[in-house]
Amino acid sequence: MEQNRTYRIDTHMHTIASGHAYNTIDEMTRKAKEIGMDAICFTEHAPKMPGSCGILYFNNLHVLPKEKYGVSRLFGCEANIMKLDGTVDMPQSMLEKMDIVIASFHTPCIQASTVEQNTAALIEVMKNPFIHIIGHPDDSRYAVDMEAVVLAAKEHHTLLELNNTSLKPDGPRRGARDNDLKMLSLCKKENVCITLGSDAHIEEDIANFTRAVALLEEVDFPNRLIANTDFELLQSYLRK
Template structure:
């Protein structure tokens, strides 16, 4: 049976449209038997305010202990892609202070366009050394050339997120995530399995994603958040 022991995509009150604190998320992670949690609040593009790059994300490593109630807490961010050239809504001087960076397309920030323009987005993101994880790319509103782009993610060592909460909410996400996962399996591209929790009770809810991965006989060794040791060694900027 496949497993994931670190939730790699979670939100707190700082994301404005999420409803729990770091401590509440940690508590649920502990109750569910996780060993780690990545705090990935939204960058300013989704409305968190211009002061956040320094007053929130830049201070996370100083303010939040590495281990809280037995849970390893990683300091991260979910950035929004802001244009078809793959730019994101956070300066590199702040990204340098974080363990993990997710880059995602959000309709409120970037209007969906053509498959060609979506390919252009992911080509640029693949080449960006500051981006670690490709966020919820199964969203059909941003349809792209799956095989072409997954091969690029392999070339540039990107990790593809299988976002469990996308399945019921994002257009054709279930089918697209399956197709993407099959290509990740084919080309040996590493993935993370995440909840994208916006409320504490959803922390560690990987049911949909893990079920789909098991259906396609996805290899456990390509799931980087399967255990704490593997996860901690997968990202170059993680605070040791």
């Protein structure tokens, strides 16, 4: 797989700690070095995802060096949205200590609801200053009012993710391509920043943005609105 040379930051990856991913932190870091990455983000599934690690795993993330083999490493989680009021499965006191936090809808953790309710839930999540990214908001199983989501992301300085794994033709996230095209068009119009996430569960998928980049090209999406092009730009969202 040919890694993309423009986007040297990956904001969404999993290791064996997530329970259904297959490399270690060290293996992922070595691979990132090998393919020329500047920074990688370890966003393990938070505890309510069946098979993922427990709260103590996240409590001890501070022991990990923030740089190894010349690659910057950010440690956080992909929290599960548990309730329509925006509650996630990670205490606020823990979120505050993390470098990067994604929050996503996942089928083992919350039932699909109406468009209005799903949208309201994402907006409540974005109000949390310690949640930086909405993960794969492109899943028709959790259909949202994309315009409302994009405007809320602008207001609350939250990144919307373009998730490469969502775009797998045989993947479970329905309607992702159409929803992502809609999201990109609205973000371009409203000057709202996105982030590319590989959602890698194996080292070979680090910075695999192949399908995402095809969509970016389709809508002629500007690099200045992509957090993966500039570490400072990304940092501005992590300090929101």
